[in-house]
Amino acid sequence: MTGADERRSAVVVVGASQGIGRAMATVAARDGGAIVLVARSADALAEAAAGVGAAGGEAFVLELDLLADDASDQLQAFLDANGLYCDVLVNSAGLGLRGAATLLPHDDQMGIVDLNVRALTDLTLRFLPGMVSRGRGGVINLGSIAGFTPGPNMALYYASKSFVRSFSEALHREVHRTGVTVTCVAPGPVSTEFLQKSGASRATLFRVLPRLKPDYVAERAWQGFRSGRRTVVPGAIAKLASVVTALLPSAVLLPLIDRLQRRSSDLCPCGSGKPYVKCHGRGGFWSRS
Numbered sequence: 001m002t003g004a005d006e007r008r009s010a011v012v013v014v015g016a017s018q019g020i021g022r023a024m025a026t027v028a029a030r031d032g033g034a035i036v037l038v039a040r041s042a043d044a045l046a047e048a049a050a051g052v053g054a055a056g057g058e059a060f061v062l063e064l065d066l067l068a069d070d071a072s073d074q075l076q077a078f079l080d081a082n083g084l085y086c087d088v089l090v091n092s093a094g095l096g097l098r099g100a101a102t103l104l105p106h107d108d109q110m111g112i113v114d115l116n117v118r119a120l121t122d123l124t125l126r127f128l129p130g131m132v133s134r135g136r137g138g139v140i141n142l143g144s145i146a147g148f149t150p151g152p153n154m155a156l157y158y159a160s161k162s163f164v165r166s167f168s169e170a171l172h173r174e175v176h177r178t179g180v181t182v183t184c185v186a187p188g189p190v191s192t193e194f195l196q197k198s199g200a201s202r203a204t205l206f207r208v209l210p211r212l213k214p215d216y217v218a219e220r221a222w223q224g225f226r227s228g229r230r231t232v233v234p235g236a237i238a239k240l241a242s243v244v245t246a247l248l249p250s251a252v253l254l255p256l257i258d259r260l261q262r263r264s265s266d267l268c269p270c271g272s273g274k275p276y277v278k279c280h281g282r283g284g285f286w287s288r289s
């Protein structure tokens with residue numbers, strides 16, 4: 001067992017096998033040092049580790065399902081066994097599902113809460129106290145522009161990202177002046193498998209908004225974090241969207257998002273088995289009720 005003061009600092013990237021997390025690991029590796037890559041897919045993790053090595057970092061790979069009850073204990077044990085401590089935590093593992101909450105499978109929706117909210121909170125609360133006592137490091141939590149508004153037809157995802165934003169911004173304030181930063185990164189659509197897996201790519205909203213590259217998001221996120229920023233909204237369109245959602249009244253915003261995230265072939269949430277427009281007609285989109 002290595003003594004705490006002999007341990008090496010590490011950047012721990014959760015959700016590092018692909019997408020934004022993988023890009024974050026590569027960007028962080030440019031500073032040198034240990035990068036711990038955490039996800040479930042062994043082959044994709046090996047590819048990410050090669051990218052970290054090529055960028056100048058030393059990769060440590062942990063295959064881990066964050067939905068396991070003892071996931072954060074397993075991560076801590078892995079760090080201990082390798083003589084590392086978590087200096088920077090990047091929470092990039094996330095799930096989403098487009099569709100009406102009354103029609104989507106219950107367990108899949110609870111999985112969004114378990115991963116996007118519970119696992120992120122568990123890891124943040126586990127590692128943040130050590131960062132504060134050392135007076136350095138911090139946490140980068142992947143939120144979304146979805147965190148700026150409720151999102152009909154993707155309700156759990158938007159709500160989970162509102163949690164991420166609220167939690168991260170509150171922690172940013174709590175730890176200010178300790179040398180530690182908590183940054184919420186809130187991008188719009190990014191070209192990763194997330195868009196297909198969540199079904200978001202089929203919604204008008206995600207088809208009309210331009211997609212950022214994961215490398216760009218990672219660069220902005222890392223720079224913002226290193227500058228002590230509370231929130232990073234990468235890209236001009238996402239910034240505009242965050243302002244517009246703050247200005248529009250809910251009576252306008254909710255029907256608008258409902259409309260932009262619904263496809264005409266979607267079934268009505270009432271359970272009739274009919275398409276939405278056959279139950280409520282197109283005018284229903286703008287109803288206040």
Ligand SMILES: NC(=O)c1ccc[n+]([C@@H]2O[C@H](COP(=O)([O-])OP(=O)(O)OC[C@H]3O[C@@H](n4cnc5c(N)ncnc54)[C@H](OP(=O)(O)O)[C@@H]3O)[C@@H](O)[C@H]2O)c1
Nearest residue numbers: 015017018019020039040041066093094144189190192194
């Ligand atoms: N893409 C977008 O348009 C977009 C926009 C705004 C915000 N975001 C947010 O950014 C974050 C990253 O998204 P992304 O686009 O990079 O998604 P992605 O390409 O689907 O990557 C998700 C990562 O999470 C890991 N993961 C998923 N479930 C896991 C589990 N149970 N245990 C461990 N790891 C797990 C995946 O690895 P394995 O499958 O190998 O486990 C993968 O590395 C998410 O929080 C997402 O909500 C994405």
